[in-house]
Amino acid sequence: MSSYLIRGARILGGEPTDLLLQDGVVAAVGTDLDAAGAEVVDAEGLVALPGLVDLHTHLREPGREDAETVDTGTRAAALGGFTAVHAMANTDPVADTAGVVEQVWRLGREAGHCDVFPVGAVTVGLGGERLAELGAMADSAARVRVFSDDGKCVSDAVLMRRALEYVKAFDGVVAQHAQEPRLTEEAQMNEGELSGRLGLRGWPAVAEEAIIARDCLLAAHVGSRLHVCHVSTAGSVEIVRWAKSKGWNVTAEACPHHLLLTDDLAATYDPIYKVNPPLRSATDVEALRAGLADGTIDVVATDHAPHPHEDKDCEWQAAAFGMLGLETALSVVQQTMVDTGLLDWAGVAQRMSARPAEIGRLSDHGRPLAVGEPANVVLYDPAYSRVVDPTETASLSRNNPYAGLTLPGRVVATFLRGRPTVLDGKLS
Numbered sequence: 138m139s140s141y142l143i144r145g146a147r148i149l150g151g152e153p154t155d156l157l158l159q160d161g162v163v164a165a166v167g168t169d170l171d172a173a174g175a176e177v178v179d180a181e182g183l184v185a186l187p188g189l190v191d192l193h194t195h196l197r198e199p200g201r202e203d204a205e206t207v208d209t210g211t212r213a214a215a216l217g218g219f220t221a222v223h224a225m226a227n228t229d230p231v232a233d234t235a236g237v238v239e240q241v242w243r244l245g246r247e248a249g250h251c252d253v254f255p256v257g258a259v260t261v262g263l264g265g266e267r268l269a270e271l272g273a274m275a276d277s278a279a280r281v282r283v284f285s286d287d288g289k290c291v292s293d294a295v296l297m298r299r300a301l302e303y304v305k306a307f308d309g310v311v312a313q314h315a316q317e318p319r320l321t322e323e324a325q326m327n328e329g330e331l332s333g334r335l336g337l338r339g340w341p342a343v344a345e346e347a348i349i350a351r352d353c354l355l356a357a358h359v360g361s362r363l364h365v366c367h368v369s370t371a372g373s374v375e376i377v378r379w380a381k382s383k384g385w386n387v388t389a390e391a392c393p394h395h396l397l398l399t400d401d402l403a404a405t406y407d408p409i410y411k412v413n414p415p416l417r418s419a420t421d422v423e424a425l426r427a428g429l430a431d432g433t434i435d436v437v438a439t440d441h442a443p444h445p446h447e448d449k450d451c452e453w454q455a456a457a458f459g460m461l462g463l464e465t466a467l468s469v470v471q472q473t474m475v476d477t478g479l480l481d482w483a484g485v486a487q488r489m490s491a492r493p494a495e496i497g498r499l500s501d502h503g504r505p506l507a508v509g510e511p512a513n514v515v516l517y518d519p520a521y522s523r524v525v526d527p528t529e530t531a532s533l534s535r536n537n538p539y540a541g542l543t544l545p546g547r548v549v550a551t552f553l554r555g556r557p558t559v560l561d562g563k564l565s
């Protein structure tokens with residue numbers, strides 16, 4: 138196995154430093170390291186971060202291999218600087234058994250671009266009626282620790298309570314898609330003055346906030362871990378802040394699109410902007426950024442949700458919810474959080490690598506770039522600037538909401554256990 142000497146990288150945005158990656162680990166960190174047969178990677182001006190970890194990715198396999206496969210989705214992940222992704226359970230068949238999660242986990246290993254950690258469904262078939270075999274998924278080769286019916290809300294309070302109680306046995310976490318179903322029947326976009334004007338059924342903030350508040354109370358009541366998926370409103374940030382102030386074991390994520398885009402884009406009636414939860418107001422965006430900066434929101438998760446063109450190139454009401462996110466996440470975070478002065482690169486590493494790895498209970502990811510640690514590294518050029526071209530992607534889908542926008546930064550290289558999955562901005 139070849140070794141790599143990364144020359145002059147700014148670890149977490151600090152002073153230029155060399156990193157020697159050998160035998161899957163960081164073998165040395167310092168200045169003027171001896172290359173001694175290693176391949177040299179010139180990283181002048183590049184920021185080095187620990188490999189990114191996504192808590193929320195849709196890989197679509199099994200069942201919707203026309204939208205994405207484990208192979209193509211993890212290629213996109215590597216290009217985005219990720220070394221680990223959690224694959225959501227809303228596949229067909231649903232990942233609600235040890236057999237399916239092991240299949241997804243094995244496909245990830247075979248593809249080799251990025252580690253894949255399957256999320257297990259909370260209920261059988263995402264049906265919201267019976268608990269799935271959580272223990273068997275936890276004990277399987279896939280070692281599932283994150284459970285979610287994402288795409289659907291576990292709206293039954295008794296089932297949610299039981300799931301929270303059950304996962305305690307193996308230190309698992311329930312990741313909730315917080316959407317009160319009765320308040321969001323046929324909902325199409327953020328509820329507000331604009332939804333009325335556009336004639337699109339509104340998705341009110343309270344439908345998200347009411348479930349988050351209930352689940353925080355349930356998690357506290359049974360002493361378990363709750364993770365809140367794709368927080369999208371200012372009120373949700375307030376509720377999570379309150380739960381944390383009580384010392385409850387609640388974590389939360391925000392998605393890049395909710396940090397940048399607003400609901401007025403729905404006025405185009407272009408379904409590229411249709412997502413669940415919906416794009417919200419500028420006030421919500423500001424509250425999410427502030428919550429991410431002060432740690433109320435623990436992590437950025439992509440909610441990468443590929444859809445083939447026939448599910449997106451149709452009228453708004455008929456279109457699928459969801460947007461791509463893996464290849465643009467770091468750039469959107471740079472634009473919204475770093476270039477605005479809200480976070481430094483150490484803060485980004487915390488929210489896109491260390492914290493998500495902790496929440497997923499991954500031991501070999503999200504580690505600092507220090508001697509002896511696994512050599513999972515991303516090299517990123519923050520000075521780069523590009524116009525987003527939706528055809529330039531490893532994903533099988535093209536539902537990129539940033540198409541045509543200028544975004545900063547570029548992933549130059551990604552290393553997974555010392556092996557480059559991306560070099561010179563290309564898959565290797």
Ligand SMILES: NC(=O)N[C@@H](CC(=O)O)C(=O)O
Pocket residue numbers: 195227287288289314411412413414440442443458459460
């Ligand atoms: N976010 C979305 O709009 N869609 C997701 C489901 C989900 O994350 O709820 C999908 O699977 O397409």
Ligand SMILES: [Zn+2]
Pocket residue numbers: 287288289314366367413414
């Ligand atoms: Zn969801």
Ligand SMILES: [Zn+2]
Pocket residue numbers: 193195225287288440442
């Ligand atoms: Zn999702």
